[in-house]
Amino acid sequence: MKEHTLMRGAILVFWTLFWGLSVVDKIIPDVQHLWVGKDFFALFVKFFASLGLKDPLFPTVALAGVSGLEAVNFTMYGVALWAFWRGRNAQAEVWFFRGIFTSMGLFSLFSIADQVFGDRFQLLEHGLFWVILLCSWILFKFFSAESERVVDLGSTRRAVVLGLALTLAATWSIRDFSATTFDVGSQPAQGEEVVEGVWKFDFPFLADKLTWERTVNAFTAAHPELEVTYIYTGPSELNTKKKTHLLLYVFTEPRQDH
DSSP, X not given: OBHHHHHHHHHHHHHHHHHHHHHHHHHSOSEETTEEOOOHHXXXXXXXXXXXXXXXXXXHHHHHHHHHHHHHHHHHHHHHHHHHHTTOHHHHHHHHHHHHHHHHHHHHHHHHHHHHHTXXXXXXXXXXXXXXXXXXXXXXHHSOTTOOOBOOGGGGHHHHHHHHHHHHHHHHHHHHHHHTTHHHHTSOOOEEEEETTEEEEEEOTTOOHXXXXXXXXXXXXXXXXXXXXXXXXXXXXXXXXXXXXXXXXXXXXXXXXX
C-alpha cells in the first residue's frame, strides 16, 4: 500500500470522527448509558451569566450556532473521506481544505470567546487545536497523491503479532478487574465510626451518586437510633467525573425519642 494513501486516509478518518463525535456530544448531553458527554448548555449558561447575561436565549442561540458550524465541518470532512475512498484525490483535497479552513475559523472564534469569558485553560486547548489543524494540512499536502513510495506491511508482522498478544493480555486483565469492580461500585459502602458520632464511608472505585444515596439510606435504616445532622464529602476534585475515589463523613447524634 502506498505511503500517501495510508497517511492521508488516517488524517481524514481522524478529523471526520473528531467532528462527528463532537456533533453527537451536542445531541446527547451529559451522562447517558455507554456515553459520558458534556453538558455544553450548562457551560454556556455559566459563561454568559459571568457577563451578566442571564437570559437563556443567549446560550441557546450560541450553542445552536456552534453546533451548526460543527455539523458543517463534519459534513466537509465526510465528503472528503468519501471522495478519497473513491479514489478522487483532487476532490478529496478540495473538501479537506474547506474543512480545515472552516475548522481553523471555528477555533479562532472559540479562542476569542475564551478571552471574553476569561477561560485561559480552554484558550490553550483551542490554540493547540488551531496549530494541529495547520499541521494536518501541511502533512496532507506533503504526502501528495503523486508519491510512489510504498510501505511494506509484510515486515511488520512480528510487531502485529506482539501487539495482538499484548492486547489479549490487557483485555483479560481489564475484564478480570471489571468483574470484581463494577458490582461493588453500585453497592452501599460500609461505615466505620472514627470518633463518637462521626462515621466514615470509604467508597469503592467508580461509585456514583446512586451509590451515595444507597449508602445513606442503608445507614439510616441500620441505625434508627441515630439522627444524621451533617454530611461531608471529600474535596471537590473527588466529586467530578474524573474521580476514582470518594470519602463520605456522616455526623450523627442520638435521637431524642430513643
